[in-house]
Amino acid sequence: MWFRVDYHSGVPIYEQIKERIKEAILKGEFDDSNPVPSVRELAKALGVNVNTVVRAYREFEMEGFLRAQPGVGYFVGDVERLREKILCDKLQQLSLLLKELRDLGFSKEDALRILEDAWRGEVR
Amino acid sequence: MWFRVDYHSGVPIYEQIKERIKEAILKGEFDDSNPVPSVRELAKALGVNVNTVVRAYREFEMEGFLRAQPGVGYFVGDVERLREKILCDKLQQLSLLLKELRDLGFSKEDALRILEDAWRGEVR
Amino acid sequence: MWFRVDYHSGVPIYEQIKERIKEAILKGEFDDSNPVPSVRELAKALGVNVNTVVRAYREFEMEGFLRAQPGVGYFVGDVERLREKILCDKLQQLSLLLKELRDLGFSKEDALRILEDAWRGEVR
Amino acid sequence: MWFRVDYHSGVPIYEQIKERIKEAILKGEFDDSNPVPSVRELAKALGVNVNTVVRAYREFEMEGFLRAQPGVGYFVGDVERLREKILCDKLQQLSLLLKELRDLGFSKEDALRILEDAWRGEVR
């Protein structure tokens, strides 16, 4: 697969895997001709224990964003709900963060500048 | 002191203490007539072990935001540097968050609305 | 490990541990085939409590000279920065010490002799 | 008296007092017409507890550098021995420090430059 785990970030490896899988799902990188990699395949590609990948997938399954089909593999679930959930989380973070900045004496004008910068940057 | 620790949040208690002390320092709640509570005093008030408070205070000391005076107590250090450090951290978070929202298809106009809301809200 | 703590020196044990680890890092004694000893291992070898070793390691981590990898172990960090920091500290000490000797009536010639002696001695 | 204690240095106050008294003795600032200040006098001048000054003086007495004359005051003792003791201590420190610098890869030439600087500076 197309990423590497960071053993020194403090972030649990299974969380890093979840994050990357989540991004790939949102970008629509998985479909019938390009399925979610199997547990063993991904574990081998990342040089990581199989259990670590299993945990990442299982947690996604519980949240409804992957469906396990025993003996076959994992398939993407409700992408749109995933997108909405993430968007909702991020918006709450944004609102909280802005209020904190305001309380720290940060000006609305400077915040506006940063906002403009974000939308001016290229899409990764 | 005037807060309670959450034993079930997963956030280490000493981090919770650091967070609250940090807020209080930023609000200028500590001075000569209203000093930082002693480790034993705070530990007792929170129903927490002394060592847990000691750790929170010591980390602040290493970062230069509290000064320990053995046999006397803890005193606030460089408040302005603390404020700048926090502001810098928050701005990085903001920039990252905005880019993620953009990549999720969120419109600049909606982001602007949230920004306006934040500065319209009352200062706590 | 290969040293013993001195319980009666007045120097905190975790400081003694930091000092020895620092020397070992500077000498390049740690790498992938010879990793930093685990906290439990070192604590047992020194006959010291685990927490005491943990404190020594954690302070090094906060200073950037060790990196903790939960579930795996500690690894050496930025050795070169460590070397520079120590050199800087020692040079300040040297400058101060020489001025004190001068003020005590010590002659430059005698100081030169001691300097020559130091560089004539063998490298340990 | 002519100095202030630093409550935030971590160095015990009685040690700071000893250090300053030691310097004054070495500079010959005390004689019959200019005696060592009384315990109460010094304590008041420094805004410090009497016991703290008593401790500093008593330790000097045990080392033979001050003599207590009950009901009268303290008088300077064997100044020359004090000077020799300090010189000896500093020389050991110097030798040790130079060897450490050498082991850190510091060049003799650079050390020489620092030495020259020290004797070029003015006497305080």
Place this chain on the structure above:
DNA sequence: GTGGTCTAGACCACT
């Protein structure tokens, strides 16, 4: 009273 250090245990999450 204050902070500073240390011990002997314990439980947790991660690999």
Place this chain on the structure above:
DNA sequence: GTGGTCTAGACCACG
């Protein structure tokens, strides 16, 4: 196995 956190005690030096 690893590190991370926490507790309940203890003793010390300082003011």
